[in-house]
Amino acid sequence: MGYATEADYIAFTGATTSVSVALLDAASRDVDELLIGAVYDTDHEGLPTRTSIVKALREAACAQAQWLDAIGDDDGAGAAQAVKSASLGSASYTIDGASQPGAGAATGSGRLIGGGAVSILRVAGLLPVEPYTYG
Structure with a gap:
């Protein structure tokens, strides 16, 4: 289950x-992939319990869906970064992070995230994810 419904999307956009x-x-x-390492209270299903976090995740998911739709990615499968250059002799390649307009970040798997979603998560205090240490 996602963070946003169709009604949420219509209300947001x-x-x-x-x-x-x-x-x-x-x-x-x-959004989940960007939040790896983020610390916030969750319920027994792993969903956030604070209203402000619930709202931020819902809005970030809506913003990401809006961006994916704007770049023509109707199923979420095409927001990978484009390869800018490649070479066969030692198998190196260069990723073009600017290949999608409005990209704000890239996930660990190389998928691009729209700038709106990144901004919402950053303002909510969920990004950047930094090490959380005890003691």
């Missing part, structure tokens, strides 16, 4: 129609 549930779920997975 002001659109008259929503994107697909599959795209909202893909956007939620993108």
Whole structure:
């Protein structure tokens, strides 16, 4: 289950129609990947309990879905970074992070995240994720 519903998407974007549930779920997975290492209280299903965090994740998922839709990625599968250059002799390649307009970050797996989603998570205090130490 994703962080946002079709009704959430319409309310967030002001659109008259929503994107697909599959795209909202893909956007939620993108948000999840950025949050690896983030610390916040969750319930027994692993969902956040603080209203402000719930809102930030919902809005970030909507913003990511909106960005994916804007770049023509209707199922969330195409937001990978484009290879800028490659060479066969030692198998090196260069990633072009600027290949998608409005990209704000890249996940560990190389998927691009729209700048709106990154901004929402940063303002909510969920990014950047830094080591949390005790003692």
